[in-house]
Amino acid sequence: MITISATLLGKLAVDNACERCFWRKFYLKKLPFDHIPGSYSTYDKAEKLAVEAWISSGMTPPWMSQFGEIAKLIPPPHWSRFHFEHGNMKVRGVADFICVLVSGGLLIPDMKTAKFSDAQEKWIPTYATQLGCYALAAEAQGIGTVEKLALIYMQPQAEGLDSDKMRDDGIAIMHKALMFGVDRNDERIHALCNRAYEILSKPLPDASETCQDCQRLEALLQLKEIPTP
Numbered sequence: 725m726i727t728i729s730a731t732l733l734g735k736l737a738v739d740n741a742c743e744r745c746f747w748r749k750f751y752l753k754k755l756p757f758d759h760i761p762g763s764y765s766t767y768d769k770a771e772k773l774a775v776e777a778w779i780s781s782g783m784t785p786p787w788m789s790q791f792g793e794i795a796k797l798i799p800p801p802h803w804s805r806f807h808f809e810h811g812n813m814k815v816r817g818v819a820d821f822i823c824v825l826v827s828g829g830l831l832i833p834d835m836k837t838a839k840f841s842d843a844q845e846k847w848i849p850t851y852a853t854q855l856g857c858y859a860l861a862a863e864a865q866g867i868g869t870v871e872k873l874a875l876i877y878m879q880p881q882a883e884g885l886d887s888d889k890m891r892d893d894g895i896a897i898m899h900k901a902l903m904f905g906v907d908r909n910d911e912r913i914h915a916l917c918n919r920a921y922e923i924l925s926k927p928l929p930d931a932s933e934t935c936q937d938c939q940r941l942e943a944l945l946q947l948k949e950i951p952t953p
């Protein structure tokens with residue numbers, strides 16, 4: 725049995741996914757230059773706490789209400805208890821939120837701190853796979869039936885400095901929410917599990933033809949003297 729995170733499985737879902745990168749990420753776990761700036765973790769935590777407080781007070785944030793009123797949140801289980809199996813693969817993860825709708829079904833949203841742009845759009849298959857894995861895990865663990873999957877972009881607003889932002893204790897930065905649903909496709913996730921097993925059961929695959937970074941890394945490691953112009 726191979727255990728993989730939903731996040732890593734999702735990386736195989738984009739067009740031209742590099743199987744070599746996928747293989748290395750799985751076996752090395754931590755790659756060089758693979759850092760998330762600390763400010764993003766702070767934003768992430770603040771946004772999650774705000775949503776939890778909002779829903780715990782009995783209200784649904786208006787920008788989250790397009791799929792119906794939220795009755796309550798279920799604390800997301802630890803990754804060791806949130807997984808599903810397909811063939812020889814076990815896929816695990818941690819959901820940002822598991823919302824119980826007034827209808828009784830579950831809504832699982834994933835929150836990103838970023839502006840929604842063309843560059844972000846190309847990652848939607850990755851995020852949809854990640855969310856689809858959470859749906860399969862929630863149902864496999866008997867948490868409930870998943871009705872909706874959604875992405876929420878919390879978009880920091882850099883434009884203008886109006887009086888709302890100017891405070892005695894600092895500057896308030898607005899994170900404007902954009903929420904939209906993503907399709908669930910269990911069949912595609914099962915096919916990705918089969919593909920992942922296939923890749924990870926073999927030696928290192930060839931590099932992608934569209935990425936030059938392996939060559940650049942090799943050049944970086946070889947550079948020991950001042951290069952001749």
Ligand code: SF4
Pocket residue numbers: 742743744745746748931932935936937938939
């Ligand atoms: S070719 Fe690019 S994407 Fe593929 S393993 Fe090398 S660095 Fe990663």
